[in-house]
Amino acid sequence: MIEGAAFDAGESILCVRFRDSGTYFYFDVPEELFDGLCSAASTGAFFNERIKDRFRCERDPDQRRFIPAA
Template sequence: MIEGAAFDADAAILCIRFRDNGTYFYFDVPEHLFDGLCKAASAGTFFNERIRDRFRCERDPERRRFRPEA
């Protein structure tokens, strides 16, 4: 589900790159949640339980998906 994640501590922005859905930015995320995501046995489960639908997010406007049906 998750390919990678990065965190900007100064801006409190969590960036998550999903395998099928592109990259999203999550705003006002505490750094301890990023640390927990990195240490979790399942990043997907941690994301769904602790981050998803709890923080404002935006899709990365620079990310484009190319699919056969596009």
């Protein structure tokens, strides 16, 4: 379900790239949830239980690669 994820701690933005539907940005996500997503046995189950429909999100209209600021 999830192809990759990245997190911008300064902006609290989680970027999730889905295999079938593209890239989405989730706003005001606590860093602990990103850490949990990364260490979850099933990223899809973790995402559905803890992130999906709980945070404002937007689809990346340009489908650009997300690279957090260094």
